[in-house]
Amino acid sequence: MKNTLLLLACLFVINAFSQDKKLWAKSVINQKAPKLQVEKWLTDKPDTKGKFVLIDFWATWCGPCRRAIPDLNKFKTEFEKDLIVIGISDETQEKVESMVNPKMDYYSAIDTERKIYDSLEIQGIPHCVLIDPNGIVRWEGYPTLTGFELTSEVIKDIIEKYKL
Numbered sequence: 001m002k003n004t005l006l007l008l009a010c011l012f013v014i015n016a017f018s019q020d021k022k023l024w025a026k027s028v029i030n031q032k033a034p035k036l037q038v039e040k041w042l043t044d045k046p047d048t049k050g051k052f053v054l055i056d057f058w059a060t061w062c063g064p065c066r067r068a069i070p071d072l073n074k075f076k077t078e079f080e081k082d083l084i085v086i087g088i089s090d091e092t093q094e095k096v097e098s099m100v101n102p103k104m105d106y107y108s109a110i111d112t113e114r115k116i117y118d119s120l121e122i123q124g125i126p127h128c129v130l131i132d133p134n135g136i137v138r139w140e141g142y143p144t145l146t147g148f149e150l151t152s153e154v155i156k157d158i159i160e161k162y163k164l
Helices: 002-017 063-078 093-098 115-119 152-162
Strands: 052-058 083-089 107-110 127-131 137-141
Touching: 052 063, 052 115, 052 152, 063 083, 063 152, 093 107, 137 152
Parallel strands: 052 083, 083 107
Antiparallel strands: 052 127, 127 137
């Protein structure tokens, strides 16, 4: 009985770690990113030419989205020379601007018509895409998904590999 339970536990652990990355959007990895079209910029519009662009799809009511903001602030500062970070919400301007904590230190826009959300078929947030300077998506997904986290090391490797 003990051996059977041990075997079942081992199989469960192996299965858990062998899972593919789960996406709550259409996969566009290594494909041309959809056009960055937003309804309104809540900050200045960023100059993305020649830069890597990290887009975070988020909402004020989303706990995991809010928990990701400090990491996104860190990425903005850490890779300031090469990376533009943009948060896009499908909520109203008033709703987004009413959220003061945590503070977003990166570019922000709204897409209440969900044009870019729908082009990526986003069904769950937070969802991030990291786009290289040629407009190709090099990372996508839920930024804190265990085993597939978006980290400084991941961003650094992508920048080193795809920098113009």
